Amino acid sequence: MKISRKLNEILPYLSIILGILIYWYWLLQIKKIYWVNFADLPVKIGLLPPQILYWIAIVLIASPFVIFSVKIHLRIISLLVLLFLTLFSFPLLSPYGLPYGRDSEYVYQSTQILLENKGWIPFSGTGHSKIYNNYPALYTYIWLFSDISNISILESSMWAFSIIRFLLLPLILYLFFKEVLETENRALLGVFLYFTSPSLTNHPHHEGFAIIFFIATLYFLVKILKNNLPIYKALFILSGIMVVISHHFTSYLLLTWLAFISLFGFLYANKFILGILTNMKNISSHKNFPFNGFIILVFVMGLWIAFISRAEFAYYFSGLDEAFAKSINPKVKDFTALNEEIISPKILNQTTAFNNDEENITEIVSIPSPIVQKTKFLGLKLEAIKENMQASFDKLLTLLDVGNFKAIEIFIIILSALIFIFLLIYGITSYFKLSPPVMQLNLIFCLILIFISFLVVTYSKYFIFKRFFEFVYIGFVPFLVLAIEKLYQKNFLKLKPVLPLLLLILLIGGNLMLVGGQQRYYYVSEDKITLDNTLPLITPSSYQSSLWVKTRFYQNDSVGETYVFDTIGAFGFSEVHIHEPALISGLFATNRLTERTLLRLKYDKIEIIITDKYMTKYRTNRRKAYSNSNIQKFNYESWLDNIYSTETFDIYRINEIPV
Amino acid sequence: MKITQENPNRYIFRDLSSISATIFMIVFILLILSIKIIFLPTFLRIFFTMIIFLFCPGFIIYNMISSIKEISLLEKIFLVSISNFFILIFGTLIFNRLFLFKIEKNMGALFIIIFGLVVLFIFIIYKLLKNLKYHAQ
Numbered sequence: 001m002k003i004s005r006k007l008n009e010i011l012p013y014l015s016i017i018l019g020i021l022i023y024w025y026w027l028l029q030i031k032k033i034y035w036v037n038f039a040d041l042p043v044k045i046g047l048l049p050p051q052i053l054y055w056i057a058i059v060l061i062a063s064p065f066v067i068f069s070v071k072i073h074l075r076i077i078s079l080l081v082l083l084f085l086t087l088f089s090f091p092l093l094s095p096y097g098l099p100y101g102r103d104s105e106y107v108y109q110s111t112q113i114l115l116e117n118k119g120w121i122p123f124s125g126t127g128h129s130k131i132y133n134n135y136p137a138l139y140t141y142i143w144l145f146s147d148i149s150n151i152s153i154l155e156s157s158m159w160a161f162s163i164i165r166f167l168l169l170p171l172i173l174y175l176f177f178k179e180v181l182e183t184e185n186r187a188l189l190g191v192f193l194y195f196t197s198p199s200l201t202n203h204p205h206h207e208g209f210a211i212i213f214f215i216a217t218l219y220f221l222v223k224i225l226k227n228n229l230p231i232y233k234a235l236f237i238l239s240g241i242m243v244v245i246s247h248h249f250t251s252y253l254l255l256t257w258l259a260f261i262s263l264f265g266f267l268y269a270n271k272f273i274l275g276i277l278t279n280m281k282n283i284s285s286h287k288n289f290p291f292n293g294f295i296i297l298v299f300v301m302g303l304w305i306a307f308i309s310r311a312e313f314a315y316y317f318s319g320l321d322e323a324f325a326k327s328i329n330p331k332v333k334d335f336t337a338l339n340e341e342i343i344s345p346k347i348l349n350q351t352t353a354f355n356n357d358e359e360n361i362t363e364i365v366s367i368p369s370p371i372v373q374k375t376k377f378l379g380l381k382l383e384a385i386k387e388n389m390q391a392s393f394d395k396l397l398t399l400l401d402v403g404n405f406k407a408i409e410i411f412i413i414i415l416s417a418l419i420f421i422f423l424l425i426y427g428i429t430s431y432f433k434l435s436p437p438v439m440q441l442n443l444i445f446c447l448i449l450i451f452i453s454f455l456v457v458t459y460s461k462y463f464i465f466k467r468f469f470e471f472v473y474i475g476f477v478p479f480l481v482l483a484i485e486k487l488y489q490k491n492f493l494k495l496k497p498v499l500p501l502l503l504l505i506l507l508i509g510g511n512l513m514l515v516g517g518q519q520r521y522y523y524v525s526e527d528k529i530t531l532d533n534t535l536p537l538i539t540p541s542s543y544q545s546s547l548w549v550k551t552r553f554y555q556n557d558s559v560g561e562t563y564v565f566d567t568i569g570a571f572g573f574s575e576v577h578i579h580e581p582a583l584i585s586g587l588f589a590t591n592r593l594t595e596r597t598l599l600r601l602k603y604d605k606i607e608i609i610i611t612d613k614y615m616t617k618y619r620t621n622r623r624k625a626y627s628n629s630n631i632q633k634f635n636y637e638s639w640l641d642n643i644y645s646t647e648t649f650d651i652y653r654i655n656e657i658p659v
Numbered sequence: 660m661k662i663t664q665e666n667p668n669r670y671i672f673r674d675l676s677s678i679s680a681t682i683f684m685i686v687f688i689l690l691i692l693s694i695k696i697i698f699l700p701t702f703l704r705i706f707f708t709m710i711i712f713l714f715c716p717g718f719i720i721y722n723m724i725s726s727i728k729e730i731s732l733l734e735k736i737f738l739v740s741i742s743n744f745f746i747l748i749f750g751t752l753i754f755n756r757l758f759l760f761k762i763e764k765n766m767g768a769l770f771i772i773i774f775g776l777v778v779l780f781i782f783i784i785y786k787l788l789k790n791l792k793y794h795a796q
Contacts, residue, residue: 147767149708
């Protein structure tokens with residue numbers, strides 16, 4: 001008896017230590033393989049140690065936490081180690097100590113620009129930095145970190161982000177969930193569940209920085225509603241302003257979120273129809289809603305948009321109403337046929353398919369028969385929404401296919417999605433009416449958000465579905481926690497290991513759902529690489545070549561291909577234009593780069609081409625590819641041999657445009 | 660801090676916040692200088708940097724909110740660190756845009772020291788005035 005008790009006490013320690021050792025072995029193996037094969041890119045996936053080692057390590061480390069009978073201090077250690085490995089995954093894994101992937105590389109460039117210009121200058125930089133230089137919070141912090149610690153900006157741009165997230169994000173999540181859910185155990189479980197979110201990426205990016213202050217703002221709001229202290233009001237405003245200067249999309253979402261909650265404060269202030277929607281109790285707490293603070297935030301954001309980030313605002317909001325209108329309106333192919341079909345519901349089902357054609361909205365409005373409009377218009381809309389959701393669902397399934405997941409991975413993803421939905425529904429049905437108003441409002445808002453984002457999945461510009469989980473989990477997690485607690489108390493399925501297993505599946509499923517890894521799923525095969533995870537394609541020589549580009553072609557125009565263009569563009573401070581139209585629209589926001597400008601830059605002004613598929617893809621505006629006489633390979637630089645020997649990409653100077 | 664009428668001198672003896680703030684500021688300056696001057700392993704440099712970054716000059720805020728019983732210790736630490744974060748980033752940006760403060764090597768560390776000393780000075784003056792006002796009554 002005594003031995004088994006001792007064993008039970010030691011086992012969690014053993015599990016964590018063994019997990020760390022396996023993880024460490026796995027990590028060292030990866031680094032070794034990268035260093036040995038740095039001249040042979042992309043690194044062959046078959047050479048890397050099996051991914052299963054990573055999952056075994058994660059499961060071993062997380063196990064003490066998900067078993068609720070384990071002592072609390074051990075559960076906290078388990079959670080902290082798990083969070084450390086997750087949040088530090090980016091700098092830990094980087095094999096050459098270099099930032100990789102679009103966001104991280106341009107964060108480095110922004111910090112470097114700050115230092116080189118001796119100050120913050122909006123609209124500066126190249127490529128991705130042009131947009132994000134309007135949001136100086138992250139790279140100001142990185143520069144300060146680098147300056148105090150005497151660590152180079154290159155290293156700081158990787159480590160500083162992870163450090164601040166590790167120190168503040170779990171803490172603010174814990175405090176927020178503790179405020180909402182009231183007990184420490186629930187708050188800890190809330191932190192764990194938040195980190196099962198499929199959109200919580202860990203590479204240095206502005207959204208990942210802004211989310212800390214996003215949650216802080218909501219936390220201070222909850223505190224104000226409970227206890228109206230001036231310190232909370234001040235910090236509510238400061239956190240909100242911090243979000244505004246950190247990231248565009250996050251700030252828009254924060255303001256919308258606060259507006260939604262403030263609406264109920266307004267209703268209370270006006271003694272309006274209270275509790276009509278949700279049977280809310282204690283709505284009187286909304287009398288404390290910081291309207292003044294909210295107005296200040298709106299004012300600051302308005303100023304920021306008007307003077308600094310107008311283009312980003314235009315990018316997100318131009319066409320949003322149109323996309324949404326298309327999502328809820330049916331397609332009308334043939335006007336006459338539609339009228340006939342409306343009368344007959346049987347045929348209607350076959351012909352109201354959704355598509356993206358622009359003319360259709362006006363056609364719907366101009367349906368001549370008032371009788372038809374009155375009786376069938378809502379039905380048509382519902383039908384269109386149904387069709388559109390089907391299309392969205394199909395697109396998400398296609399993404400799984402594009403992600404090239406193995407059967408077991410798809411099985412875990414689907415299983416974790418089902419577990420998530422089950423727990424959420426169970427939590428909502430059991431606790432919605434009993435929960436505090438803020439929890440209810442957060443949930444309603446998050447459900448609306450996820451519904452809208454699901455509706456517009458088929459619009460590439462508004463494909464923000466995956467990104468939303470980082471935010472909507474704030475509203476969902478409290479109900480998931482309550483559901484799990486209730487299941488635990490009820491001894492779900494009469495089997496003790498069931499709940500821990502469900503939690504582990506949620507964790508793994510959330511990690512897997514990131515298409516392309518993005519520094520949580522770690523290395524991925526070539527066909528799963530995304531712009532944010534170009535790990536197999538970066539080498540010390542690509543960094544060297546970038547510096548070379550910087551000294552010779554500083555802020556000049558060049559053309560790069562696929563994943564090379566970000567590295568050269570960010571480190572080399574070059575305006576690298578990419579050939580693929582889909583990527584161009586994704587990279588350059590709105591009217592910054594018109595089609596005409598793009599053509600001029602791409603075909604006439606460029607000085608170099610960085611490519612791995614030279615002359616098989618690039619053609620001039622006269623539809624003629626470059627020949628050897630048109631270009632000159634930079635083969636006189638001896639160290640550039642490293643790049644050539646990789647056969648991954650080459651750099652060519654353009655001598656003339658072929659005619 | 661609650662002041663009792665029966666023993667007015669108690670206020671002066673109990674209110675050590677100015678002294679503790681000064682000691683903290685000296686410690687922070689020494690930490691900054693040690694990173695800059697002495698060779699330290701990277702881990703220690705990062706560790707000290709984060710202590711400086713999250714608590715200097717935000718520790719003065721701790722002195723201000725230390726007497727509020729409704730806020731737990733963990734919350735106080737969080738409030739100090741997050742408000743310090745705001746102060747330094749806003750401070751850097753505002754001073755950089757409005758004044759002659761340039762983003763250069765060692766300027767960040769210098770900025771934190773100067774900013775910390777100014778805040779400390781204001782805090783001590785505020786405390787002195789508060790004490791004088793109390794005794795004048």
